[in-house]
Amino acid sequence: MAVLLSTKAAAMEMWRDALLALDPTLEIRLFPDAGEPADIEAAVVWTAHDMAELRRYPNLRLIVSMGAGVDHLFRPPGPPPGIPVARLVDRMLTSQMGEWVLLNVLRFHRQDLEYRALQRDRTWLELPAPVTAERRIGILGLGELGTHAAGLLRGLGFPVMGWTRRPRALDGVEGFHGDAGLPAMAARSDILVCLLPLTAATRGIVNARLLGLLPRGAFLINGARGGHVVDADLLAALDSGQVAGAALDVFEPEPLPPGRPYWSHARVVMTPHAASITIPASAAPQVVENIHRARAGQPLLNLVDFAAGY
Template structure:
């Protein structure tokens, strides 16, 4: 029985090598060179793979998504009925996301855009020192990624609040939930960081109403999914000055069209969905473990709950 691997072309060989390093006996086939479809028992895929294609494989036992987000799996027609799906929760993937959050929180907190502007204009001027304990951060999402980033921010002395769709508790964090809680947290936030899973309930959550509830001169960081943002509302908040800046790693659609105003907006720090990239050598053991579990009829690690959306 064989494993189908489908991801970005330039990483395909790295992923194959990482999987074989864990289990040299695996028969790994690189899409589209599938061979006999009846021999495919596991599919390790990323966002561009067509779910309809997977419905052709009669003996498919498991699908592993090569990242923490699984919204791509919900696109019609969705994965084959009855085939379990696992996602990746990898230490280095989580660490990479936390690094991106820290980088951009500190970038704005320590007035780096202002100092870079002064440098370009050859202005020697000391700005007032920022006070970390007074910079209140609202974290949208307290899952694996949001919780890790929250702990790192708190270790630096930032007061962090957290919002989730359902009630959650976290030591040292004031938590909110539901629509009323969302607005209440935004009203007290100097920065909003979005690390939510994308579901029908969270699509478009970063809109004019949410941004308008924030303190004037706040900052937005989004490295979750582009579908969380209403792009026109974010741009309007930046143009009006209500938002002082934004660090954005994700957009809808992707790649970001060349004529998008986000590319050249002076208040936007933009990266191409690269906040945290899955490292094959780190993630491969978990992928192979789930393949072995599926073969043995055992419960999967990080099984996707389709009723919850992640």
């Protein structure tokens, strides 16, 4: 039996080599060269792969998504019914996202946008020093990524709050949950960080109402999915000064078309969905483990809960 591998062309061979280094007996086929469809027992794929195409493989018993986010799996037609889908929960992905969040929190906290503007104008001006203990950080989502980011921020002395759908206790983090908790946390968030999974319930959650609840001059950091943000509402909030700046790593669509306003907005810092990038050598062990578990009929790691949406 064989494993089908489908990702960006530049990463295909790295993934193959990382999997074979752990289990040289694996037969790995690189999409689109799948060979005989009946041979495929597992598919290790990323967002561009067509879920409909996976219905060609009658003996498929496992799908592994090469990332932490799984919203792409919910696009019609979705994965073949009855086939378990696993996502990656990888320490390197988590660490990278924490670094990116920290980078941008400090960028805004230490007035980097203002100092860069002064530099462009050749103006020597010392701005009032910010106080870390007074810069309140609100994190939307306290899963693997949000919990790690919260710990990093707490370690620097920032007051950290977190919002989740259901109550979640986390040491040193003030918790908010549900419909009532969201506006309560937003009203106290000088920097709002979105690390939520994208579901029907969270799509468009960063909208005019939520942005209007933030303290005037607050900042937004979105490392989750572009669908969380209503672009027109964020641009209006930036232009009015309600939001003083935004760091965005994710967009709809991607790649972001050249004509979109974010590209040239003076108060927006962009990265091209690069905040957290899967490193094959780090992620491969859990992929190989799940392939072995699927063969043995054992419980799988990090299964996607399609009812919950992540």
